[in-house]
Amino acid sequence: MIRVSNLVKSFGDLRAVDDLSFAVGPGEIFGLLGPNGAGKTTTISVLSTLLPADAGSASVCGHDVAAEPGAVRRRIGVVPQELALYEELTAEQNLATFGQLYGLSGPRLKSRIGELLELAELAEHARRPVKGFSGGMKRRLNIMLGLVHAPEILFLDEPTVGIDAQARSRILDLIRSMNARGLTVLYTTHYLEEAEHLCDRIGVIDHGRLAALGDKEELIRQIGEHDVVRVQVPAAALAPAAAAAAAWPDVTFADLRRGKLEIHCRDGAALLPRLQAELSAGGLGLDQLEVIRPNLESLYLKITGRALRE
Amino acid sequence: MLRVLVIKDIRRWWSDRQAVIVTLLLPLMLTAVLGISFGGFGGGAPEIEAIPLALVGDPPALLREQLERALRESGLFAPVWCDSAEADRLVRKGEVRAAVLLPGDLQQLLSPERVAIGVWKDPGSVLQADIVEQILRRGLKRVQGGEAVYLAAWPADGFPATGEPDPFGDLLAGDSLAAVWRRIRDGSAEAEAARQKFEAILDHQAALIDAFDPPAVALTVVDRTGQEAKGVGPSTNMFDYILPGMGIFFLMFAAAAAAGDLHRERAGGTLRRLLVAPLGSSDLLVGKWLFAMLNGLLQLVVLFAAGRLLFRMSLGPDPLALPLAAVATSAMLASLFLPLALLTSNEKQMGSISTGVTLFMAMVGGNFINVDQMPAVLQAAGRFTPNYWANRTFNDIAVHGRGVGDILPRVAVLFGIAAVMLAVAVAIYRRRGGKAGLL
Ligand SMILES: Nc1ncnc2c1ncn2[C@@H]1O[C@H](COP(=O)(O)OP(=O)(O)O)[C@@H](O)[C@H]1O
Ligand SMILES: [Mg+2]
Numbered sequence: 001m002i003r004v005s006n007l008v009k010s011f012g013d014l015r016a017v018d019d020l021s022f023a024v025g026p027g028e029i030f031g032l033l034g035p036n037g038a039g040k041t042t043t044i045s046v047l048s049t050l051l052p053a054d055a056g057s058a059s060v061c062g063h064d065v066a067a068e069p070g071a072v073r074r075r076i077g078v079v080p081q082e083l084a085l086y087e088e089l090t091a092e093q094n095l096a097t098f099g100q101l102y103g104l105s106g107p108r109l110k111s112r113i114g115e116l117l118e119l120a121e122l123a124e125h126a127r128r129p130v131k132g133f134s135g136g137m138k139r140r141l142n143i144m145l146g147l148v149h150a151p152e153i154l155f156l157d158e159p160t161v162g163i164d165a166q167a168r169s170r171i172l173d174l175i176r177s178m179n180a181r182g183l184t185v186l187y188t189t190h191y192l193e194e195a196e197h198l199c200d201r202i203g204v205i206d207h208g209r210l211a212a213l214g215d216k217e218e219l220i221r222q223i224g225e226h227d228v229v230r231v232q233v234p235a236a237a238l239a240p241a242a243a244a245a246a247a248w249p250d251v252t253f254a255d256l257r258r259g260k261l262e263i264h265c266r267d268g269a270a271l272l273p274r275l276q277a278e279l280s281a282g283g284l285g286l287d288q289l290e291v292i293r294p295n296l297e298s299l300y301l302k303i304t305g306r307a308l309r310e
Numbered sequence: 311m312l313r314v315l316v317i318k319d320i321r322r323w324w325s326d327r328q329a330v331i332v333t334l335l336l337p338l339m340l341t342a343v344l345g346i347s348f349g350g351f352g353g354g355a356p357e358i359e360a361i362p363l364a365l366v367g368d369p370p371a372l373l374r375e376q377l378e379r380a381l382r383e384s385g386l387f388a389p390v391w392c393d394s395a396e397a398d399r400l401v402r403k404g405e406v407r408a409a410v411l412l413p414g415d416l417q418q419l420l421s422p423e424r425v426a427i428g429v430w431k432d433p434g435s436v437l438q439a440d441i442v443e444q445i446l447r448r449g450l451k452r453v454q455g456g457e458a459v460y461l462a463a464w465p466a467d468g469f470p471a472t473g474e475p476d477p478f479g480d481l482l483a484g485d486s487l488a489a490v491w492r493r494i495r496d497g498s499a500e501a502e503a504a505r506q507k508f509e510a511i512l513d514h515q516a517a518l519i520d521a522f523d524p525p526a527v528a529l530t531v532v533d534r535t536g537q538e539a540k541g542v543g544p545s546t547n548m549f550d551y552i553l554p555g556m557g558i559f560f561l562m563f564a565a566a567a568a569a570g571d572l573h574r575e576r577a578g579g580t581l582r583r584l585l586v587a588p589l590g591s592s593d594l595l596v597g598k599w600l601f602a603m604l605n606g607l608l609q610l611v612v613l614f615a616a617g618r619l620l621f622r623m624s625l626g627p628d629p630l631a632l633p634l635a636a637v638a639t640s641a642m643l644a645s646l647f648l649p650l651a652l653l654t655s656n657e658k659q660m661g662s663i664s665t666g667v668t669l670f671m672a673m674v675g676g677n678f679i680n681v682d683q684m685p686a687v688l689q690a691a692g693r694f695t696p697n698y699w700a701n702r703t704f705n706d707i708a709v710h711g712r713g714v715g716d717i718l719p720r721v722a723v724l725f726g727i728a729a730v731m732l733a734v735a736v737a738i739y740r741r742r743g744g745k746a747g748l749l
Contacts, residue, residue, distance in 0.1 A: 048586045070588055078586045084579030086318070088325040093318075100314040101587040129325060145583065 001026050001153055001184045002047065006056035009042050009208075016042040018208035019056070024153075024186055024201075029179050031199030032188040033300075039208035040188035041081055044155045047186070048078045061152055074102070077146035081157040081188075083138050084145070087131040091122050091141050094130060095148050102149035116144040119174065136167030140174065153184045160194065172198055192300055204300065220294055226252055227268030229275065232288035233261050241282075248274065268293070311589055315597030316604070319571070323605065333564070333605060337613035340556055341620055344549065362405065363387045363442055364397040366428075367412030386445065401430045408432060408442040549621040551680040554704030557613040558697055559668070559677040561606050561643055566664035568602030569647035573657035592736045595648060599732055602644035603637075610636045628713035635707060635717060638724035639700040645731035646696060652738045671695040681705050699723045 002024040009017040017039045024030040032040050045051040047058055049069035057064060063071040086094055095113045099105075104112060117123045120140040130138060139159060146154055156175065160168040175198065179185055189195055195202045196216060204212040204219070212219050233241050238256055245254035245263050250271065252264045265271050268291035279285070323329045369377065374391070381387040390406070397409035411428030429446060431439035572594075575581040584594060614632065617623035625632050647664055654660040671677075675695035676684050681702050684692060692698035703720040706712040 050582070050585055073586055073588045076586070078583065080579050080582045082579040082582075084583045086322055086580060087578070088322045089318070093321055097314060097318045098583065098587065101311065101584070101589065103588075 001028070002030070002058070002060055002186060004043070004047070004056070004058045007043070007046060007053055007058055008055040009046055009051060010054050015208050017046065020205070020208065020210055022203045022210060022213055024184060026184055027179070027182060028201065029175070029185040029187055029199045031195035031202040032186065032205055033190070033192065033195040033202050034188075034205035035190050038205045040205060041157055042208075043205075044078070044157050044186070044188065048076055048155055049073055074149075075152045077149065077151035077154045079143050079146040079154065079156045079159055081161070083142050085130050085138060085142060088129060090127050090129055091117060091133075092126045094141065094145060098145050099148040104149060112148060112150070116147060119177070120144045121170075135163045136170065139163055139167065139171060143171065143174065147178065153186065154178070156185060156187045158188055158190065160189070160191070226264045226266060226294070228292040229263045229265065229268045229271055230290045230292065231261050231263075231275065233279075233284060235259065237282065237284060244278065311593050312597050312600060315593065316600045319597070319601035320604070333609055334612055336560055337557060337609050338616050340560055341553060341613065341616040344552060344556060345621055361387050361407045361442060363389045364400050364406045364409035365389050365391050365412065366394045366397045366409055369412065386441070397430065401432050404432050406432070408439045410442065410446060547622060547624060549617055549623045550708035551682075551705070553613070553617045553621070553623055554708060555677040555680065555701050557610060558639065558643075558700050558704070559672045561609055561639070562646070562668040562672065562697060563665070564609060565602055565606060565643035566647045566650075566661070566668065568605055568644065569598065569651040570657045570660050570664075572598060572651045573654070573660060577657070592739065595735050595739060596732070599644050599648060603640045606640035606643050607636055610640065624708045624711065626707035626713070627711050628707075631707045631712065631714045631717055634714060634721055635700075635703045638721045638728075639703070641728040642696055642700065642724040642731075645728045645735070648731060648735035649738055652735055652742070671697050674698075676701045680709075682709070696724075696727045699727070
């Protein structure tokens with residue numbers, strides 16, 4: 001549905017999108033995860049025909065964004081990062097305006113508006129001016145405005161920024177239910193948990209470059225991150241234990257850290273029987289053992305070198 | 311598509327109470343303020359500086375000097391003496407507001423025979439020419455009144471010389487009016503003389519009444535302009551002169567605000583949404599132009615309705631002229647600030663530039679002074695401001711009572727400016743990369 005290859009977009013000297021490639025299949029929720037300034041919005045702008053690319057190419061539903069912008073625009077819905085609503089108009093008028101701009105009218109438009117308001121749980125606020133809405137209500141309407149013409153693909157640019165947890169989970173549910181009806185979603189976020197829980201596949205982007213791509217498991221494997229088994233051993237036994245463990249198969253390396261033995265290995269759980277046997281052979285007990293599995297947070301930290309800001 | 315964009319803007323305007331108030335109330339307030347500052351409802355005479363006036367005639371030097379000094383000292387007039395050909399030229403060129411043609415012999419004014427004084431008026435400055443006419447009329451009434459008093463007080467054949475018998479004294483010596491009448495009726499030499507005296511006095515009384523009505527001195531008033539084809543004379547209502555100019559001045563601000571809506575849509579994020587919708591490349595600009603035009607039209611309607619109802623402003627004799635001028639003016643103003651909106655980066659920047667431009671154009675283009683009365687320098691420079699053409703058009707209608715046929719060239723200029731500015735806006739939009747340039 002979306003194919004991006006070697007896309008480049010610069011603002012002056014700044015390469016906001018730098019040789020970016022990825023593809024999104026039909027019915028997928030694809031997450032573009034990256035910190036602020038990573039190039040997510042710029043990517044969406046190019047895909048939605050707002051900005052011309054400097055190099056590379058992108059196509060949406062088989063139509064090149066540069067060559068056939070009209071065909072692309074009719075098939076996509078865009079939910080901008082900033083709220084983009086007419087505050088003076090009612091929810092219904094907002095939806096009707098954009099529906100009409102896409103050529104909808106009459107009973108078809110009416111039933112579509114009713115359906116979307118129902119979905120967004122805004123039906124009883126349909127005739128209220130948007131300026132009186134809460135942040136979460138505005139966010140939901142903002143999404144619906146991108147859906148009014150029933151696009152095949154929806155670009156969602158950080159749709160949950162600045163709202164509380166409850167409103168956020170309502171929006172994520174909304175997106176899941178739209179996706180269940182066959183909508184393909186390109187979802188950008190800088191919230192790791194959102195990408196982790198919502199998206200089928202994730203592209204991690206930083207400085208305009210794709211740093212990792214795949215589903216959660218694939219990402220972790222790509223990084224080559226290992227389990228860490230951390231065990232308390234008497235101080236005197238630490239050094240010989242580390243030396244011994246390092247020689248075991250499947251162990252990458254063993255180390256001493258803060259008075260504990262740390263064994264980095266491919267599969268921590270599989271290591272446990274051997275560890276126990278070796279320790280008791282040496283007359284040692286198995287004290288305070290923990291197995292640390294890598295998560296996306298550590299992966300993300302490793303990729304971008306910075307913690308995500310809320 | 312355009313319809314959807316315009317309806318959207320109308321709805322936004324309508325639900326923005328402040329915008330509605332500005333659109334509808336501002337023209338009303340404007341008319342009211344003008345009414346109060348210029349002598350109240352119903353219209354009064356504005357302050358006027360000395361009116362240039364040509365005097366034609368050849369009175370004796372003493373009289374000439376006195377007349378000129380009196381005119382100057384009144385503070386109302388700046389008279390110049392000249393011959394009739396020169397006076398004609400001055401009136402036509404608008405260098406004097408009127409010329410007064412005195413009879414060959416000014417002494418005639420004091421005789422009971424009819425004499426004629428001519429007044430040539432410059433129809434371009436009808437207010438001041440009217441003042442000349444009115445003052446002249448009043449002056450003549452006074453002269454005629456004085457003449458009547460003179461005639462009544464000094465009967466034509468004079469008082470009896472000293473030493474002559476006084477027929478009145480004898481005749482009126484009596485105790486009752488009946489006795490007096492009896493004496494006259496019964497006849498005697500003295501009574502006959504007294505009767506003739508009475509008749510003479512009555513004749514003078516009749517002459518006195520005649521002296522006022524009809525006037526012994528007739529005023530012939532002529533408008534002196536070749537262009538004055540239509541029968542309708544220039545307006546005498548001051549609001550016809552100043553209201554359209556002021557209205558257009560305010561409309562320029564409204565037009566700038568309407569064009570600045572592009573900045574508001576950008577800041578509000580909705581521009582991004584509109585840009586990804588399948589619209590034609592210039593639909594967005596044309597849509598904003600159409601809305602600004604409707605908005606301006608509405609303001610003009612309110613302005614003229616208020617001017618008409620409160621101050622009996624003239625809407626011209628031709629029912630189509632004013633609507634046509636209003637549409638052309640709104641179309642022009644709606645396009646005027648679109649290029650600026652595209653070239654500025656935010657509403658604040660645009661606001662300060664457009665305010666400066668508006669004030670300058672209003673000063674040069676005749677929004678503060680009636681276009682007819684602008685100094686020659688401004689008349690020439692004004693042509694280069696778009697608002698000048700709007701001012702001229704409304705002046706033609708409200709002041710000179712011109713019809714559609716007469717204003718058509720100016721209306722064409724207005725529509726031409728609108729087309730050019732719109733084309734410039736579209737060109738800027740395309741040149742700056744269309745959508746990318748707007749983001
Ligand atoms: N119109 C622009 N002009 C100049 N620089 C821009 C423009 N838009 C974005 N950038 C820069 O490009 C980089 C990527 O921006 P953006 O795509 O908005 O990131 P994200 O959406 O991931 O936060 C940032 O450094 C931003 O400052
Ligand atoms: Mg962004």
